Amino acid sequence: MRRTPDTTRRRLLAGGVALATAVVLAACGSDGGDAPAATGSATPSDGPWSYTDDLGETVELDKTPTRIAAYGDAAAALWNFGVTPVAIFTWMDPAEDSMFDGLDLSETEVVGEVYGEISLEKLAAAKPDIIVATSYTGDTTDEMYGFKDKTQLAKIKEIAPVVAVAQVGSMKDVIETNEKLVASLGVDTGEGSQVADDKAAFQAASDDLSKAAESGLSVVPMYGDADGLYLAKAPDDPALKYYQDIGVNFTEIGGKDYYWEILSWENADRYEADIYLNATRNSYSIEQLGEQPTFARLAAYKDGQIHDWESLSMDYPSQTKYMEELAGWLASDKDIVS
Numbered sequence: 001m002r003r004t005p006d007t008t009r010r011r012l013l014a015g016g017v018a019l020a021t022a023v024v025l026a027a028c029g030s031d032g033g034d035a036p037a038a039t040g041s042a043t044p045s046d047g048p049w050s051y052t053d054d055l056g057e058t059v060e061l062d063k064t065p066t067r068i069a070a071y072g073d074a075a076a077a078l079w080n081f082g083v084t085p086v087a088i089f090t091w092m093d094p095a096e097d098s099m100f101d102g103l104d105l106s107e108t109e110v111v112g113e114v115y116g117e118i119s120l121e122k123l124a125a126a127k128p129d130i131i132v133a134t135s136y137t138g139d140t141t142d143e144m145y146g147f148k149d150k151t152q153l154a155k156i157k158e159i160a161p162v163v164a165v166a167q168v169g170s171m172k173d174v175i176e177t178n179e180k181l182v183a184s185l186g187v188d189t190g191e192g193s194q195v196a197d198d199k200a201a202f203q204a205a206s207d208d209l210s211k212a213a214e215s216g217l218s219v220v221p222m223y224g225d226a227d228g229l230y231l232a233k234a235p236d237d238p239a240l241k242y243y244q245d246i247g248v249n250f251t252e253i254g255g256k257d258y259y260w261e262i263l264s265w266e267n268a269d270r271y272e273a274d275i276y277l278n279a280t281r282n283s284y285s286i287e288q289l290g291e292q293p294t295f296a297r298l299a300a301y302k303d304g305q306i307h308d309w310e311s312l313s314m315d316y317p318s319q320t321k322y323m324e325e326l327a328g329w330l331a332s333d334k335d336i337v338s
Contacts, residue, residue: 051184054166054177057141061161064186065129069111071146072099074132074165076313077175079103081182081195087126089146091115098280099311099318116148120155128160132181135164167314171242174314175202198316205323206246212327213247217274217335220251221309223283229263229295231271239312239319243326268294272337275329276300277309299336305329 049064070078072090076099079085084104089112094100109126112118123131135144144164147153156162165177179189179199189195221232221240234240234250236259244250251273255261263270276298278286286306290296300306307329312318 049184051163051181053164055135055139055141055144055164057162057164059130059161059163061129063129064184066185067127067129068132068185069123069126069128069130069160070132071134072097073167073313074134074178075108076100076103076318077165077178077315078132078182080313080315080317081178082187083182083185084108085132086128087111087123089113089118089123097311099313115146116152118147118152118156120159123156124159131156131160131162133162133164135166137168139164139166165314167238169238169241170245171238171314171319174238175316175319178314195316198320202316202320202323205320205327206242209243209248209323209327209330210246212330213243213249215330215333215335216249216338217330217333218249218251218272218337219275219277219330220253220271220273221277221279223279223281223309224265224268224289224292224295225282225284227262228265229268229292230260231263233259233261238314239322243323248326248330265292265294268292269297272298273300274305274336274338275333276306277326278306279309279311281311303334303336305333305336 047064049061050058052058067086068078068083069087069089070085072088072094075085075088075090075094079100080103085108087109088094089110090097091114093113094105094110109122111122111126133144133146139145141162141164143150143153144162147156153162163181165174165181167174179195182195183189187195221234221237223230231253232240233253234244234248240248240250251271253261253271278284278289284292286301289306290301295301307325310322312322
């Protein structure tokens with residue numbers, strides 16, 4: 001699920017945006033102590049390294065990067081591919097973010113946990129070789145998601161080059177881009193590797209989900225809060241688009257805005273679907289949703305067919321687990337609205 005501070009594309013589960021304060025880059029020249037190096041299955045080469053990212057920016061270094069900093073979603077994906085970042089910045093405390101469940105944060109410096117507020121001093125002290133960020137439609141090499149503004153991004157690029165992984169199109173494409181990136185960093189992605197095994201499990205889960213989707217049950221991903229009900233448009237989310245491409249029947253959501261149609265609670269029953277997927281970040285609980293009379297009238301709510309919609313990083317194991325859960329719901333839930 002995309003998160004953004006832009007008020008015209010707001011409420012993408014970011015939980016609000018705060019402004020960053022100005023900081024100096026004096027720390028860039030300090031030694032900053034000994035931060036942990038990247039770990040996992042990566043075996044970097046000694047030769048020159050070149051990588052062209054999804055925004056067309058080519059980064060060239062004398063050696064393969066071993067010290068990687070990253071924005072939250074990108075960081076979690078790197079971890080699950082076998083690369084532990086030396087530093088991360090994100091929009092909430094990563095220790096409380098389900099995206100990082102099962103990942104050891106003890107050797108990684110958290111340099112920002114409010115959107116746009118990044119400690120440049122701490123980031124510089126971590127001595128990253130590159131910084132991996134996520135980008136979206138409309139982003140450029142000078143201004144992209146995850147950073148407060150152009151000025152902040154320019155200062156960060158003085159610390160280390162920024163590599164963008166676009167979170168657009170199909171989830172499978174995004175994951176394969178991450179695979180390409182980690183392969184360039186020395187992670188073994190060939191036959192017999194952990195990545196190859198994870199990829200095979202991902203494909204098996206995809207096949208199972210496609211089979212389960214033959215039930216034809218209709219699905220609406222959403223979240224709700226005090227302002228109303230937010231219904232997601234599957235084509236605008238890489239994971240949802242992939243599920244749709246392999247057969248999941250997402251209800252077509254109206255409105256001209258990107259990603260969401262926003263309904264007042266009085267209109268929460270505009271769409272009927274067999275299954276609602278309720279975001280696990282920032283959304284009302286099922287009990288709170290039921291306190292909204294119009295939502296409580298939905299057949300999916302009455303029949304207990306409200307399930308979790310998890311925020312997951314773009315890697316094989318994370319997505320495999322959720323596809324298995326979604327396949328189970330599509331296979332076991334009832335057709336209640338056709």
